Amino acid sequence: MRAWVLTRHGDSPDTFELRSLPTPKPGPGQVRVKVLRFGLNFADVMAMLGLYRDCPPLPAVLGYDVAGVIDELGPDVDDWKLGDRVFGLSRFGGYAEYAITEAGAITKLPDSLTLEVGVALATQGVTAQYMANYIQPLRQGEHVLIHAAAGGVGTLMVQVALHAGCIIYGTAGSPEKIKYLRKMGVHYPINYREEDFFQVISQDGDLQPLDAVFDPIGGKSVKLGMKLLKPGGRMVTFGGSSFIGKGNIVTKMANFLASGFYHPLVLTGGSRSVIGVNMLRLADHKPEVLGQLMAQTAELASRKVFRPEIFSVVPANQFKESLAMLQNRATIGKLVVSWES
Ligand SMILES: NC(=O)c1ccc[n+]([C@@H]2O[C@H](COP(=O)([O-])OP(=O)(O)OC[C@H]3O[C@@H](n4cnc5c(N)ncnc54)[C@H](OP(=O)(O)O)[C@@H]3O)[C@@H](O)[C@H]2O)c1
Missing domain, CATH: 3.40.50.720 (NAD(P)-binding Rossmann-like Domain)
Structure with missing residues (x-):
């Protein structure tokens, strides 16, 4: 599969390379999502700069939010089926054609919502919902x-x-x-x-x-x-x-x-x-809360309370330009990348 890999820390997206990696297999309690859209987050810029403590050792595939369809289930997963249209948190590994997520870290994407809206809801929507309506x-x-x-x-x-x-x-x-x-x-x-x-x-x-x-x-x-x-x-x-x-x-x-x-x-x-607030810590210690928040964001988006502003949906070969725009404060709302051409 193709994936954008952060190869070293530095102050430009040239630190990323498009590489061919083995397609990952889901373990117990996990699913594999065929990623149709993935999102960019400011934390990725911080990780690129070497300012993000939670960044995995390099080389690493970053990326927190994905939307797509389930294409493989882990051994004991029975609450999802192949082909389900979902959005959710990948906790790194999202900048790839296939991403592994915990089965509880994804939510069904309502038919009325686009894949890019799903991507915007996964990290940023969940963070907003936690801060505005939970704590x-x-x-x-x-x-x-x-x-x-x-x-x-x-x-x-x-x-x-x-x-x-x-x-x-x-x-x-x-x-x-x-x-x-x-x-x-x-x-x-x-x-x-x-x-x-x-x-x-x-x-x-x-x-x-x-x-x-x-x-x-x-x-x-x-x-x-x-x-x-x-x-x-x-x-x-x-x-x-x-x-x-x-x-x-x-x-x-x-x-x-x-x-x-x-x-x-x-x-x-x-x-x-x-x-x-650190949603990664929350995901580690209270994954059920993340699941609830994600379902709530989908419901709020269906009711048009959340109307994510999608700044752009770019093909994967324009990933670096997109990340540079985020780094340079040139964006409003969410940046989304598509593997579909
Ligand atoms: N704690 C958590 O769990 C959590 C979860 C999600 C996001 N976050 C944080 O929430 C913030 C927003 O994240 P986001 O992904 O939605 O990004 P974003 O707000 O779409 O983009 C970052 C924005 O931050 C502003 N900014 C301020 N100082 C900056 C600097 N030195 N360099 C570049 N931009 C700067 C810019 O807006 P202006 O041009 O208006 O200054 C820029 O557009 C980030 O700080 C992110 O780390 C935290």
Whole structure:
């Protein structure tokens, strides 16, 4: 089978090679999916750069989300049948024509949803659903700040927060993204390259206006977000894109320290919380929750609560160009790759 393989760490998708690999066999409790579409995630960029702790040893096939049909069942799997149209999490190995997944890590793709929508739901939809509706559900009238709001996770967070009746501040880094956020219904789109989100949000007189912040940036952004939280508010951190380009250990450490430290007594006194999210850890320890979340995303997409924005569906030979666009912040929503020509 063909697969895109990360051969070394580096700052360009030229670190990937299209290789021919043996087609994997599913083990007990697993299925093999014939991958018709796979998705790109920002974590893949972090892995390419050598900034992703969970990345397997190289050479490695990355890729978390796939959509396709089941083409082989592991020995003891009887809840799926060959040909079932599914989407789900591959936990690496997704950038290939065939991927092995745990039988519980995939969900039936409703007929009304396209393969690319399935790919967008698998990682990014599940992450958004977990943050918005599982750990502490969003409530009507809450004021929320969503960073990287025009991205894959961000657009889905915006959709689910709008559905819940929240007032949304959304940050993004280009005029096109701001225009898109405005069109989506984000109440306060903020181009952080032109305006300081902290100033914009705090200037209305209420110095602590936010009920929730969703932060995949890390560093100083977390510290500023914490200052904007009202009592009862929560900071949900789920990434560290600010570590990109922080060349040496000193600047990395400075960025690490910039997010601040939050003693339990101080959090208790202010009645605020900090919640860390890592869906891989959750998949390791609570796979049944992942299964529930995936089924919920399919249901929400069928009801058009989630309407994934598909930035592009490119043939597999354009994978590198697509990943470069993600790395260069040039995308809105989800990037999908197709093995079908
Ligand atoms: N913890 C988890 O389990 C989990 C799961 C899924 C995703 N995530 C995290 O969620 C975030 C969004 O993931 P995604 O796959 O949906 O990606 P994405 O948001 O579609 O793309 C990444 C976006 O991050 C912004 N960004 C900020 N700093 C950046 C930098 N230094 N370099 C490049 N982009 C930067 C850019 O938007 P602007 O132009 O608007 O700045 C860029 O478009 C990522 O940080 C990812 O690691 C975490």
